[in-house]
Amino acid sequence: MTGKAAGHIHPETESPSPDTLEVSPGWEHEKLEGWVPGLASEEETRKALEKAFDYRGDVTITRKDGTTVEGYLFDRKTGPSLADSLVRVLPRTSNQRVMIPYSDIAALAFTGRDTAAGKSWEAWVKKYVEKKAAGEKHIGLEPEALE
Numbered sequence: 001m002t003g004k005a006a007g008h009i010h011p012e013t014e015s016p017s018p019d020t021l022e023v024s025p026g027w028e029h030e031k032l033e034g035w036v037p038g039l040a041s042e043e044e045t046r047k048a049l050e051k052a053f054d055y056r057g058d059v060t061i062t063r064k065d066g067t068t069v070e071g072y073l074f075d076r077k078t079g080p081s082l083a084d085s086l087v088r089v090l091p092r093t094s095n096q097r098v099m100i101p102y103s104d105i106a107a108l109a110f111t112g113r114d115t116a117a118g119k120s121w122e123a124w125v126k127k128y129v130e131k132k133a134a135g136e137k138h139i140g141l142e143p144e145a146l147e
Helices: 042-054 121-133
Strands: 059-063 068-077 086-091 098-101 105-109
Touching: 042 068, 042 086, 042 105, 059 086, 068 098
Parallel strands: none
Antiparallel strands: 059 068, 059 105, 068 086, 086 098
């Protein structure tokens, strides 16, 4: 469940019409890299796992039995209770997808680099303008090397 159905609703504030703006305001991403949220309540657990789903880096999940899974959280299914909710993780060291019920999660850490940090359209335009001012030609969108 994503978007408004999952409660991702921007605060209702009076903002100018996008038609009158030169640049529309965007969505600012939280800096989650390195964060270890507390999972003391069901609400905290659900909120932290929702943020982990939106995160573009690896997370480390510690299960209540002490085992850990480090990888990319690519899916989650929410149910009426923690036992009925689960996350699906693609572990860093294998291609086997792992399903973990919310109720089995003891700890969560945002351990991987946020691969999309600093890659907004505005950041790209700024780099483009700098390269153009320096006289570079054939400037394009080039992907960064993966780790």
